[in-house]
Amino acid sequence: MTNTILIVEDEHILREIMKDYLLNEGYHVLEAGDGREALSTFQNHEVDLLILDIMLPEIDGWSVCQRIRKTSNVPIIMLTARVDEDDTLLGFELGADDYVTKPYSPQILLARAKRLLENRHMQEPDSSIISSSGITVSLSSRTVSVDEVHISLTHTEFEILIYLMENKGIIINREQLITKIWGYDFVGDDRTVNSHIRNLRHKLGHKAKCIVTVVRSGYKFEELS
Numbered sequence: 001m002t003n004t005i006l007i008v009e010d011e012h013i014l015r016e017i018m019k020d021y022l023l024n025e026g027y028h029v030l031e032a033g034d035g036r037e038a039l040s041t042f043q044n045h046e047v048d049l050l051i052l053d054i055m056l057p058e059i060d061g062w063s064v065c066q067r068i069r070k071t072s073n074v075p076i077i078m079l080t081a082r083v084d085e086d087d088t089l090l091g092f093e094l095g096a097d098d099y100v101t102k103p104y105s106p107q108i109l110l111a112r113a114k115r116l117l118e119n120r121h122m123q124e125p126d127s128s129i130i131s132s133s134g135i136t137v138s139l140s141s142r143t144v145s146v147d148e149v150h151i152s153l154t155h156t157e158f159e160i161l162i163y164l165m166e167n168k169g170i171i172i173n174r175e176q177l178i179t180k181i182w183g184y185d186f187v188g189d190d191r192t193v194n195s196h197i198r199n200l201r202h203k204l205g206h207k208a209k210c211i212v213t214v215v216r217s218g219y220k221f222e223e224l225s
Contacts, residue, residue, distance in 0.1 A: 003048040004028040008038040035059025069095035075116040075155040092195040097156040133224040164221040173218035
């Protein structure tokens with residue numbers, strides 16, 4: 001099955017370069033030159049991954065990301081010419097899965113996209129369920145419920161939760177999380193991980209206590225008594 005990637009970039013030349021690389025890898029590519037067109041295109045097509053510039057006409061990338069996250073957990077890579085860490089963290093707070101700073105190597109962007117898509121479409125047997133303390137994760141359908149109530153997680157939040165639950169009781173340091181979720185080439189820091197953990201805890205509600213912070217070490221998943 002061919003994956004569909006939506007490129008949202010107002011600079012035509014950059015959009016064409018990205019498109020050529022993705023087409024050469026066999027992906028189906030959709031394009032949008034502004035935020036309003038991006039939302040319309042996303043609504044009317046099946047999209048497997050979104051490459052989203054921040055500085056867009058009509059509606060900026062942050063707002064596009066925020067609106068899409070209300071209805072979808074599609075992986076989102078945000079592009080920015082900004083270097084301010086607070087801007088990067090804002091993107092993660094709004095639900096972005098990865099962040100690439102301009103100027104960037106198309107090969108690096110392609111590698112990030114491949115990694116997210118491979119993780120998203122990794123198939124497990126239908127019986128593959130992880131459950132602990134009222135949190136139930138279906139690996140095949142990529143759904144999560146808390147006390148039988150469905151919650152919506154982003155791709156990255158889902159991957160973090162699985163990793164912690166599969167290693168229940170074991171301390172996972174931030175470097176391990178970064179390598180597992182984003183790969184060795186990820187350029188980020190502890191604040192990136194903290195931001196995703198904070199978002200995940202918020203969505204888990206009263207079950208957030210299962211994710212324990214181990215000071216100066218990392219995180220671990222503990223079953224509630």
